[in-house]
Amino acid sequence: MTDLHRPPSDSRSPSDSRSPSDSRSPSDSRPPSDSRPASDSRSPSDSRPAADSRPSADSRPAGNPPLPPSRHDGVPGESQQAVEREGRARQVGWAGLGLAAAAFGVGVSQVVAAPVGPQYAPLVAAGSAFVDRTPLWLKNLAVQLFGTHDKQALLIGAGLVLAAVSGLSGVLARTRLRPAQYLVLGLGLVAALAAVTRPQASVAAALPSVIGAVAGAGALTWLTRRLAHALPVEETASRPVAGKSLAGRRSLLLAAGGVTAAGMASWVAGWFGGRWLNAADVSRAGVRLPAPADPATLPSGVEVGVSGMTPFRVPNPDFYRIDTALVAPRLQAADWTLRVHGMVDHEVTLDFARLLASPLVERDVTLTCVSNEVGGDLIGNARWLGLPVGPLLRQAGPQPDADMVLSTSADGWTASTPLAVLLDGRDALLAVGMNGEPLPVEHGFPVRMVVPGLYGYVSATKWVVDLEVTRFDRKTAYWTPRGWSDHGPVKTESRIDVPHSGAQVPAGRVAVAGVAWAQHRGISKVEVRVDGGAWQPARIAAVPSADTWRQWVYTWDATPGKHRLQVRAVDGAGSVQTGEETDVAPNGATGWHTIEVAVA
Numbered sequence: 224m225t226d227l228h229r230p231p232s233d234s235r236s237p238s239d240s241r242s243p244s245d246s247r248s249p250s251d252s253r254p255p256s257d258s259r260p261a262s263d264s265r266s267p268s269d270s271r272p273a274a275d276s277r278p279s280a281d282s283r284p285a286g287n288p289p290l291p292p293s294r295h296d297g298v299p300g301e302s303q304q305a306v307e308r309e310g311r312a313r314q315v316g317w318a319g320l321g322l323a324a325a326a327f328g329v330g331v332s333q334v335v336a337a338p339v340g341p342q343y344a345p346l347v348a349a350g351s352a353f354v355d356r357t358p359l360w361l362k363n364l365a366v367q368l369f370g371t372h373d374k375q376a377l378l379i380g381a382g383l384v385l386a387a388v389s390g391l392s393g394v395l396a397r398t399r400l401r402p403a404q405y406l407v408l409g410l411g412l413v414a415a416l417a418a419v420t421r422p423q424a425s426v427a428a429a430l431p432s433v434i435g436a437v438a439g440a441g442a443l444t445w446l447t448r449r450l451a452h453a454l455p456v457e458e459t460a461s462r463p464v465a466g467k468s469l470a471g472r473r474s475l476l477l478a479a480g481g482v483t484a485a486g487m488a489s490w491v492a493g494w495f496g497g498r499w500l501n502a503a504d505v506s507r508a509g510v511r512l513p514a515p516a517d518p519a520t521l522p523s524g525v526e527v528g529v530s531g532m533t534p535f536r537v538p539n540p541d542f543y544r545i546d547t548a549l550v551a552p553r554l555q556a557a558d559w560t561l562r563v564h565g566m567v568d569h570e571v572t573l574d575f576a577r578l579l580a581s582p583l584v585e586r587d588v589t590l591t592c593v594s595n596e597v598g599g600d601l602i603g604n605a606r607w608l609g610l611p612v613g614p615l616l617r618q619a620g621p622q623p624d625a626d627m628v629l630s631t632s633a634d635g636w637t638a639s640t641p642l643a644v645l646l647d648g649r650d651a652l653l654a655v656g657m658n659g660e661p662l663p664v665e666h667g668f669p670v671r672m673v674v675p676g677l678y679g680y681v682s683a684t685k686w687v688v689d690l691e692v693t694r695f696d697r698k699t700a701y702w703t704p705r706g707w708s709d710h711g712p713v714k715t716e717s718r719i720d721v722p723h724s725g726a727q728v729p730a731g732r733v734a735v736a737g738v739a740w741a742q743h744r745g746i747s748k749v750e751v752r753v754d755g756g757a758w759q760p761a762r763i764a765a766v767p768s769a770d771t772w773r774q775w776v777y778t779w780d781a782t783p784g785k786h787r788l789q790v791r792a793v794d795g796a797g798s799v800q801t802g803e804e805t806d807v808a809p810n811g812a813t814g815w816h817t818i819e820v821a822v823a
Contacts, residue, residue, distance in 0.1 A: 313397075314394055317393045317394045317397045318391070318393045318394050319479060320393040320396065320443065320446045320447065320450070320479055321389040321392040321394065321396065321403075321443060322386060322389050322390055322393065322483075323442070323446060323479040323480075323482045323483045323486075324389065324393070324407070324439050324440075324442035324443035324482065325385060325386065325392075325407075325439055325486075326482070326483045326486035326487060327438060327439060327442040327483070327485055327486035327489070328407070328411075328435045328438045328439020328486070329345065329346070329435060329439075329486060330485065330486035330490040330493065331434060331435045331438040331439075331489055332344055332345050332432060332434065332435025332436075332438075333431070333435075333489060333490045333493030333494060333497075334489050334490075334492060334493035334496065335430050335434045335435065335493070336431040336493060336497060337492075337493045337494075337496035337497040338496075338497075338500055339427050339428060339430055339431055340428070340497075341494075341497040341501070341553070342548075342549075342550045342552070343418045343421070343424070343428040343429075343430075343431050343432075344431050345410075345411065345414035345415075345432045345435055346378060346381050346382060346385065347378075347549045347550050348414055348415075348417040348428070348431075349381060349413065349414045349417045350377050350381045350549045351417070351421060351547070351548075352417035352420065352421070353377070354377065354547050355547070357705075359705055359706035359707075359808055362594075363594065363806070363807060363808060365377070366545070366594045366601075367596065370600070370601070373545075374548075374549050377549065378549060385410070388406065389407075389439075391406070392406045392407050396443055396447045397447075400444065400447055403443060403447075404440045404443065404444060407439045407440040407443060408437070408440050410436060410439075411432045411435060411436020411437070411439070412432075412433075414432035414436075415428075415429035415432035415436075416429075417432075418431070418432055421634075421635065422635020423634075442482050442486075445482075446475075446479060446482060449474075449475060449478050450475055497553075498553070501553035502553075503553035503554060503555060503664050503668060504664065506554075506555040506556045506557065506668075506669070507556070507663075507664065507668050507669070509556075510556055510655075510669070512579070512608060512655065512656045512660070512661060513579055513580075515583050515584055515585035516582035516583055516584065517582070517583075517584040517585065519585040519586050519606055519767065520767060521767050522766070522767060524765040525764050525765050525766060525767070526774055527736055527762070527774045527776040529721055529734045529736040529776055530721070531720065531721040531722075532720050532736055532738075533600075533738060535604060535771075535772075536587070536604055536605060536606060537604055537605060538658065539605070539657055539658055539660070539666070541603075542603045542657075542666065543592065543600065543602065544665055544666065545592045545594060545601055546685060547634075547701070548632075548634050548636070548685075551665045551686075552632070552633040552634050552686045553664060554633055554668065554669055554686060555669075556575045557575065559574065559575045560574050560575075560688065561573040561574075561578075561653070561670065561687065561688060561689065561690065562688070562690070563615060563616065563618075563690045563692070564619075564689075564691055564692070565625070565629075565690075565691040565692040565693045566624070566625040566692045566693055566694070567616075567621055567622065568619065568620030569618070569620055570619065571618055571619045573615070575655075575669055578610055578653065578655065578670065579655065581610050582610075583608055583609060583610055583655070584608075584609065584611060584650065585606060585607070585608050586606070586607055586650040586652065586768070586770065587604060587605070587606050587607075587770070588604070588607055588650060588652075588673055588675050588742070588771065589602065589604040589675075589740055589742055589770065589771045589772045590602070590603060590604075590605070590673065590683055591678055591679065591713050591742070592678065592679050592680070593678035593679065593707065593711055593807060593810065593811050594807050595716075595807070595811075595812065597718075597804070597812050597813070597815070597816050598718050598816035598817075598818075599718075599812075602740065602772070604771050604772055606657070606658050606659065607654040607656065607657060608654065608655055608656030608657075609652030609653050609654035609655055609656070609670075609673065610652065610655075611650070611651065611652060611653075612645050612651040612652065612653055612672070612674075612690075613645055613646050613647075613651060615653070616642070616645060616646060617646070621646075621692045622692070625642055625693060626641065626642050626643070626694050626695055627639050627640065627641060627642055627692075627693055627694055627695045627698065628640045628641075628642050628645055628690055628691065628693070629689075629690075629691045629693055629698045629700060630672055630682075630684040630689065630690055630691075631684070631688060631689035631690075631691070632684050632685055632686045632687060632688065633686040633687075633688050634686065636684065636701050637684075637700045637701045638680060638682060638683070638684045638702075639681055639695065639698070639700035639709050639710075640672075640674060640681055640682050641710065644674065644676070644677065644682075645674070649674070649675050649743055649770070650673075650675055651672070651673070651674040651675070652672070652674075653670050653671075653672065653687070654667070654671050654672070654673045655669060655670055667684075667685030670686075671683065671684060671685040671686065672684040672685075672687050675742045675743045675769075675770035676712060676713055676742045676743030676744070676770070677712060677742075678711035678712075678713055678810070680701075680707060680711055681700070681702075681709070681710065681711035682711070695709055706808055706809055707808060707810065708809045708810040711810050711811065713741065713742045713811070714741070714800075714812075714813055715741040715744070715746075715792055715793075715799075715800045716739065716740055716792065716812075716813075716816075717738070717739035717740075717775075717790045717791060717792040717800060717816060718737045718738055718739070719735060719736075719788060719790050719816050720737040720738065721734060721735065721736045721737070722735070722818070722820050723818070724818035724819060725818075725819065725820070726820050727820070727821045727822075727823055728781060728820055728821070728822055728823070729781075729822070730781050730782060730783050730823065731780070732778055732779070732781075733778070733779045733780075733781045733822075734776055734777075734778060734779075735751055735761075735776065735777045735778075735779050735788060736775065736776040736777070737774070737775060737790060737816075738772045738773065738774055738775070739763075739772065739773050739775060739790075739792035740771075740772035740792075741769075741792065741794035741795065742769070742770050742771070742772075743769055743770055744769060744794040744795045744796050745766070745768075745795035746763065746772075746773040746793070746794060747795050747797070748763070748792065748793040749761040749763055749777075749790065749791070749792050749793075750790070750792075750793075751779070751789065751790050752788075752789050753779065753786055753787070753788055754787050755787070755789075758791070759777060760777075761775040761776060761777035762775065762776050764776075769795055775790075781820075781822040782822060783823065784821075784822055785819060785820070785821050786819070786820055786821075786822060787819050788818050788819075788820065789815045789817045790815060790816050791815050800813075800815070801813050801814070802814060
């Protein structure tokens, strides 16, 4: 194979070097070893340069082909620019080899992750570890910038970091292949450590990252050596030259493209294979929800009938999703069990078949994320079918000094819910249905928690598999050490949906409408004011219970000009929504939603 690291072609090997004193007498009839004519000999004192300053053929190491003539001989400035351009192009090409090798390694890792678990694929495992260590300010910033697309943004960011490091490994392989291999293997080691430290992970969780890294390093080595064979030595030497080998480069591009295509095909196969092997979708499709023993009823007039309003019941595909799972756990209903233990008299275990056979209730309940800013959309109302949690906890028999239930997800996430809330008679559920169908995988299939009146971070555990009765001074939930309160009652809030901020509306009667919420306390009044004037009552729609949001509408006699509209609500206990503006951390934002509109 061609040696990438041989000396430049203008460097004389040690055996070919001669000092000026190495002269032969005229009586020595042996020809000189370099067979140079006598007329070409110069004394050491002759400082005149030869007419052709390029090294002669015998000054190159044996076996190297002759240097091609430069297109820019005699034009030093243009020649230097050409060399610089080709140098930059060569760097890009080597970076491309690194990216091709990374694509192959990632594809192989996805195939390995199919039977092990998609959550252990390198990018997902590393991204999940990053999420667990994300500081509060960065988490809030991500939600503000990307909303429910924060996970996609994180995965894209992780992919860009991988691409940058992979490109660097390709550039490094040009002159130092071994360190480049170590860099690729190091990336795999980091991802493997992230995978094995995930909750409920085994040693097998490291396999996708380890095997993928070995495959990536092998692909980089193969491509590097292929480059050495495909191009003349001056193309791969450390000194850029203007000469090109189109056939060699074409061959190399085909090789890199083939490696990349193989990696992409492997990734697709691994992704679909993982879904098929985990079979959560198949399991969900086979679930037949029973009729509720206690069905929900919906009064007439729950919507105010204004175009552009959020519907009273949000469809499943539009329901907000905020959680820490970059890949939703894909559980099968037949394998699901719930353990109730801790400070109880009797440990209780519940499987999915027994849960469905129990008397289930159906309720409309609004869920809210604590990261929802004033006027935000991280809130939604749905009809849930599930088993009341209170009777199940009473069956276990909580001990008198217990005050918290730590619920745990299949991916290890935890929430701290006050025990008293789960036992006070509200419709806290182990939900199996959402808007008339089994829970979507992304929303917790097969079973999740739904607790009216609490923000989701202390109650709405998806993919729930464990309930531990304990105390707040003994156990800590996921978000508590990250700067959030261990208790999270929903605050009274309201929002203007129509018109949107910055809209232009015609003068005359304009419908200003939106929603208000204070789950488990209910909304008794909504008021609107224009340009800081007096608060005016809005008409509020009907609701099935105090556990849902409430639509409202105010008819405004709009006059030409720019105007500022604000809304506030009063809860069922008579407490008026505060206008003091606070951040979402540590337990929910406050303030009046304010918009500006132009009236023509």
